[in-house]
Amino acid sequence: MKKLPAIYKTLLHIYGPQNWWPAQTPFEMMVGAILTQNTTWANVEKAINNFGKRLSPEFIASKDNDELAQIILPSGYYNQKALKLKALTQWYSKYDYDIKRARAQDSYLIRQELLAVKGIGYETADSILLYALNKPYFVVDTYTKRFLSRLGFNAPNKYEDLRLLIEANIPADINMYGEFHALIVRHAKCQCKKKPSCGVCSLESECKKLII
């Protein structure tokens, strides 16, 4: 994994900064992390927009599961995700819905708290930790595994093993963590494997730069 920084630089060169996470507030980021589970971001945006100006932990706490489900309908799994948003909000209440208080909590402890919330697994937890709480946890997803495998690394199957391995081979910088993960997702959206030329990169030229 010694070439990860070089791979990151190549991705950054091809696609430029992604400026993740796309959200107006830290809480909106957390909500988006739940809603985007196995779901396209376009559908998540529709669900987010359905909140209008009302998106806040207080609003979610005030609604019952059915009302919440209707609002987030376009994101799919709406009944499950309604429960998850309630659980997320209940956790957040321990910090008085105050992002500064949450950020002041010990990294390891707050990660354990998030992982204990129903509906928050490793990837969602680390997304929230990185993009909302500014904690240095690298976000591993299915794209990351496929990406590294395709580059010739034999990535560990278990989430924690792969996360620790990646973190051990790149600088512990939250800005870079965030960009790297976003760039891997961005790269995965290139349809160059299906279409010879997707208009952004092609398997014959730009994408080949990733095989370092």
Added chain:
DNA sequence: CGCCAGGGCCATA
């Protein structure tokens, strides 16, 4: 029409 998307939970062996 089928496939799958910026996962996670739960039951089963």
Added chain:
DNA sequence: TATGGCCATGGC
């Protein structure tokens, strides 16, 4: 520990 079924809309 490791699979498999389940959740569900919308774009292609």
